[in-house]
Amino acid sequence: MEQVSLKEAIELTGLREQERSGPLYKHLASVLKKLIQQDVLPAGSALPPERELAEMLDIGRVTVRSAYKILADQRLIETRHGSGRYIAERPARISQPLWKLTSFSQAILARGKQPEAKTLDIKIDYPSADEAQILQIERSAQIVRLHRLRLVDQMPLALEWAVVPRHYLGDELDNIRSLYKAFMAQGYEPVRAQQRFQAVALDTKNARLLKTPPNAPALLIERVSYLATGEVVELTRTMYRGDAYDFVAELSIGEHHDR
Template structure:
């Protein structure tokens, strides 16, 4: 997008609409965010300097600086020393249904993306008391603990920490590929699950793995999946990048009593 088109797009998004609430820098930040989310400003695009944008829009330089600062803090923009301000190379946001149970690999393939997994840790051990309780196991049974970095088209999107009773995995023991495919191959594919979502911030280690800043927002999803006969087959804690996912659910009004 050239400079003239950028200015026109910003102006067209209510920058000077006095009926809109909030200070001018918030409206500027919202306009730039909209252009980025709609794909009109691509990752890696250089933005005008504070001085150039303030002169082109005929607004105060402090207004532009404050809008840029907010977007830098949110990870929407990034500053490159000696080069200027750029649209962050963050991933394209995706909608994920809360009501459909599918593996990460199947979900990415359905979107035309190439899934991959990098194993961070893989151990076979006895369950912790919490894992034994959630999975209905004895403390002397064995589980596979599998921590993986999940990627799509080479971009890291989530860290999954899965615990699965070894008895459900068959000969493969989840050595490679989709964990759900391994469960399905042994006749133990999950058919339903209960999930809990919590907003969290990433610690330094998780943020580094996901290629975001420490303290970046994320969604923690805890899931217990079950077989058709109601036996628990999987307990997973996943951290999803906050800039990558919107989780959605369809709601229906209940019947009147």
């Protein structure tokens, strides 16, 4: 964006009128954040250096520096050493229908994007009492715990914690890219699932992995998947970035309803 255009965009937000209600640097950060969210400042574009923006807006350089720090803390901008500050890349929003059972990889590939899974932890363990009840197995039965970071076009989108009865997976646990493909390779095909949704705020650790600010909104989904026999094949909890993933439900009126 040209600097004159940026100046006009900032001033159109009424930056000056807001000065009396709080520190100017906070209002400047809020204005810049809004311009980023509206793609007036698109991902990858450069921000003016502190001195230039300060002179452009006739404000103090410290004010600009403080505003930039807020945006950096919120992971909205990034510093490239020797190059300056840039608008951080953001994942494109992904929509997934709720009426169809698909894996993460299938849903992403269907949209022409590239899914990726980074294993953060994997181990053979034994289920808790609650897990054993959900999975319909004994406490003495072995399970596989799998913790992964899910990415789309190299951008982090979700964190996944999966608990799977050991006998549904092969021996090559370290090479799992898609759980559903791993199930199919062993002759098991999930045919239905139940999901629970919960709005949550990301703690510091998970926010860092997903490259979002701490306390950013996320959607936690618990999925229990079943085979045609009724056996439970997986219990998965997935935490999706709230700014990048949409779930779409199609509703219809039943046969008996009040008009």
